[in-house]
Amino acid sequence: MDKLFLEDRVLLQVEKPARYIGNEVNAIYKNKEEVAIRFALCFPDVYDIGMSHLGLSILYNLLNQRDDLWCERVFSPWVDLDRIMEEENIPLFALESQEPIKTFDFIGITIQYEMCYTNILRILDLAQIPLLSKDRTEDHPLVCAGGPCVYNPEPISDFIDFFYIGEGEVQLDALMDAYKHHRENGGTKKAFLEIAATIEGIYVPSFYNVSYYEDGTIERFVPNHPKAKPQVKKVIMMDMTQSRYPMKPIVPYIQTVHDRVVLELFRGCARGCRFCQAGIIYRPVREKDLEILKEQAIEIVKNTGHDEISLISLSSSDYSQLNALASYLIEAPELAHVNLSLPSLRIDDFSIELMRKVQDVRKSSLTFAPEAGSQRMRDVINKNISEEDILQGAYEAFMGGWNRVKMYFMLGLPTETEEDVLAIPKLGQDIVNKWFTMPGDMRKQRLQIVLSTSFFIPKPFTPFQWMGQASSDTFLEKAKLINKNINKKNIKYNSHDADTSRIEGVLARGDRKLNEVILKVYQKGARYDAWSEHFNVTLWNEAFDELNMDSGFYNERRRELEEILPWDFIDTGVKKSFLYDEFLLAKEGKTTVNCMEGCTNCGAMCFEGGICYARKT
Amino acid sequence: MLVRLKFKKEGPIRFVGHLDMMRTFQKMFTRAGIPIAYSEGFNPHQIFSFASALAVGVSSESEYMDVKLTEDVAINVLIEAINLKAPEGIFFLDGVEIDNKETSAMASVVAATYRIEVLNSIITEDMLSAMMSQETLIIRKKNKKGKINDFDLRPGIINILLKDKHLIMTIANGSHFNIKPEMVLEKLLALNDLNYVRCDYRFHRVEIYHDHNGLRPLLEVKLGL
Missing domain, CATH: 3.30.750.200 (Transcription Regulator spoIIAA)
Known part of the structure; x- marks a missing residue:
């Protein structure tokens, strides 16, 4: 691809222009005339951060395995380019085709942290797409979102047409098949939402009504559409060994946060730390087979040329084959010039010895x-x-x-x-x-x-x-x-920073009323809230004041067990009663065994696999 | 085995800067599976070096690098293997085995030729000849310690001419005496009370030379000198 969307004049004015040129090794190019679906996969932060994210790489690979679809990447332009695009009315474009995304079929956003919500609005705005779902027409892409933050999608439900609750491997293909079939039969994008709503894991916020008590808590959360499920259950990949892993990840030109091969050991975490959301929403633990990890390590190094491999999971020490895997990666002749790095280890004799060997x-x-x-x-x-x-x-x-x-x-x-x-x-x-x-x-x-x-x-x-x-x-x-x-x-x-934590706390447990706040903050100019040098708490305080809303209602208020929480309609498999029992145990300072030691009957066994069953056999 | 390779850098990859090119080439050599040599020590790295850094946004048809290999490989086989794994816009053109005693490409560079497309500015033959008739062309230049000194460009301009809206200049390059094409442009415009704006021009490097009884492209080396 020789085409660049931005003129040299623009690229020469900005820091790290290679963020915007695409063309990296292993980037995927297709003939746009030959695909039925154009998909903009978007990470709402700067390229250097987004390109370090394994989930994005998995989804990019997964979607592009379809011949009828071209998935391309979109990141938030850094503030220097952002300013130029605004001044000159340059629309946001995808890195591969270097074409504006406003005519794509889908914009799919992965949401990893709450403080990027204003960046999501910025992406839509720069793409020249109406911010509110209800203002978008057939000429605009469908906007969907996934990732850990969408386990409470309510604060951004006005901006997103539908949410995907769970892991992309499971339902993306079914979703895209349904879309293609629907469009071939002349269906509209709006009408596609009715089909999406029937697919497990998909949540279409406009198909639900929420009413509130006078004190602001939720009175009722009910479907307003016959196709809408009362509960949306997360979908997860049970056989991690068979899951489609990116064997040819893109090799960025510029230094990204993680510039290395990433091997995913398992999903979920057995530990049960009570503050940790990832430890619950990704339950149960599902390991990947040792032999497949060995093969993947060798092949990905061959395909990328990286000189470092990193093992990734929520608690790498808990991988049952860690010793065997680490020894292999250290000793394999094919990996002679490849270093191993080991994050998320628990500190014990074994891991110290291991780290000494590899670091x-x-x-x-x-x-x-x-x-x-x-x-x-x-x-x-x-x-x-x-x-x-x-x-x-x-x-x-x-x-x-x-x-x-x-x-x-x-x-x-x-x-x-x-x-x-x-x-x-x-x-x-x-x-x-x-x-x-x-x-x-x-x-x-x-x-x-x-x-x-x-x-x-x-x-x-x-x-x-x-x-x-x-x-x-x-x-x-x-x-x-x-x-x-x-x-x-x-x-x-x-x-x-205490202010950042406060706003993150507000957004994390927010309800639909926060959509208005986020929109207002965005309109006041908030960008890159996740970056301390760009975060401006005054804009948030002003927005709450102007809307006569109290941020303390969301973060400082203690909720009662009876209260309907904005995210209660999502089923993670883990029972609310388990969480509450854990809450009571916490108050007494009593610990709970982890999933390796015993089953606490949290509910995740309903997925019929993973550690819940492995332990028993 | 020590080899000197010539490659071109064209298209979008011209926006990848020098340090990122180093990292990109490391990965490219690993993918290509060539028997590249590694340094000794705690943190072994591949042994290769570029002749001369190319600024961001500048394309080139003649870049050079020295690469050390652990075993002998036919140059055409080597180039084929690398080109198969090179990122788009990088293409290896030629190469030659060099003697271990040969001065490195980086140390032997003395000059380079640039072709500069004039996109949005007016440069005339008269402006060029007026500049070249000056005894000295003093500019203010920051040295490595950040101190601003007077610096004479004139001895570094070996040749400059205008050809179909393109400015072609051969100027000093390398560790002994180094001037950048934009310094020459800036001075040329200043002499005519004009301002230099980077994006009014598109820079392209045509050739890099060492001194082998006169300016010779870097690939022209005799084995075992």
């Missing part, structure tokens, strides 16, 4: 995520790691040659006291003390500990979904308390 100790720092400082607090969140584990892990790491340690914590967890907060700097200090128990000749380098806190955000489909989020002021006080008590000699302390 350059001098360059890498070791990351621990105890999430909470005190044992009591870790029991509340069901993070089953003891202080002894952490200190012993740190000691092993120091003896292994590491002198840089990063630690992640959350502030504002349910039932948190001052004592729990102070346990964070204390744990940091205990680790410093561990360092000094090492023989002197092991301590030639300077110890560097970085301690980071983020603010706890209750998310839908977690046992904490009923909890109130702490106010920004409370967060800042807690952060200040840590800062005052930290030993600054060896420990560096970072704290996340």
Whole structure:
């Protein structure tokens, strides 16, 4: 493809013009005259971030396996190009064909974090497509969305025509088949929504009505269309070994966040940390077979030329074949010049030994995520790691040659006291003390500990979904308390932005009334809210004020069990009663076994596979 | 085995900058499965180097690189293998085995020829001859330490002419004496009270030279000099 949509004049004005030229190795080109469906697959953030996302690569591969469809990529133009496109009225285009997306059949948006909602509106706006679903006509693409955020789709339900709840491998083909058939028979795009609504996992928000009590909570959530299902059940891929994995992922020209081969070990997580949404919505754990992973590693390296392989999952230590896989990847002659990187490991002797084998100790720092400082607090969140584990892990790491340690914590967890907060700097200090128990000749380098806190955000489909989020002021006080008590000699302390956490908390558990707020914030100029240098909380505060709405209703308010939550109509397989039982156990500081140790009957067994059954055989 | 390869860079990939080209070529060599040599040490990397960096947005029909291989491969076989895996817009044209003692492409570059398409500006023969008749062409240039110094372009302009709306210039390039084509353009316009605007021109590199009894394209080396 020699065609570029942007003129040289424009490309020469912007930072990293290679973000906008397509043409990368393994990008897929088709003859647009020969395809029935044009699909713009969109990640609403900058190219460098979006191209690092495995889900996007999986969907791109999946959709393009169809001969009748051309799936192309769209990312948010960076702020420099954004400005030029606005000034010169340049429509947003797809990277492959370098053609405007406003005439495509579909715009499919993957939504990975709430703070990109204004970027979604920006994408539609730059594409010159009406923002509101109801204002779009047959001349416009159908706009659909998927990803973890759509487990509560309500805050953006006015902008999206339909949502896909679950994993793309399962229903995308059926959906596209149905669309093609419908269009060939002369059906309209609007009418296609009625067909989509009947497909499992698909939610068409305009087919439902929501009424509210005076206090703003939901009175009724009911279908207004005969084709609309009262409950929308997520769809997930049960046989991960047979799932279609991208063997020829695109190789970006520019440095992206993850510039390497990514091997997906399994989906789901057995751990059951009570703050973690991913740990619930992706249940049950479904592993990929060791042999297929070995084959895929070799072939993807051959097809991309990457010099690093990364293992990805929610908790890589829990992969039953981790040792065998890591040994193979280290020793395979085909991978002689390929490094292995191992994120998301639990800290124990085994993983320290493994990391020592594969990583350059001098360059890498070791990351621990105890999430909470005190044992009591870790029991509340069901993070089953003891202080002894952490200190012993740190000691092993120091003896292994590491002198840089990063630690992640959350502030504002349910039932948190001052004592729990102070346990964070204390744990940091205990680790410093561990360092000094090492023989002197092991301590030639300077110890560097970085301690980071983020603010706890209750998310839908977690046992904490009923909890109130702490106010920004409370967060800042807690952060200040840590800062005052930290030993600054060896420990560096970072704290996340409280305003961002507040807005994320609002959006995460929002209802349909938030559509108006998001639209207003967007119109006020909000862009790239996920980027601290672009996030402007004033715009959000103004929007709430002007609409006479209270953001605290969404994030700080404590919900009752009886309340209809905006996302209750989605069925993740995990029962609401299980979440509530977990909530009660949390308040008592009682832990729950993980799925490897025993079944807690959460409900995910309804998918008839994965760890729920593997454990039994 | 040490080889010097010649390739062209055309089309959209001209917007990929020098450092990204290095990464792109590393991956290309891995995909091509050629027996490229790796450096020793903790962090082994492929042993290859470009003759001269090409600025973002500039295309070229003659780029050069030196590549070290662990075993002998016929040049045409090597080029075929690489071209099969090269990204669109990169095409390897030719190559030659060079002696280990040969000065590296990077160190031996002395000059380069550019063809600059004048898209939206007026440049005349008179402007060129007026400029070339000057003894010195002083510009202000930041050195590596960020200090601004006077710098004379004139000795670096080996040849400059106008041909069907294209400015063709051969100028000094390399580590000893390096000037950029836009410096010449900027000076040329300044002498005529005009401003230089980057997007009024399209830059294309035609050739890169070393000094082998006069300016010779980099591929012209004698084995075992």
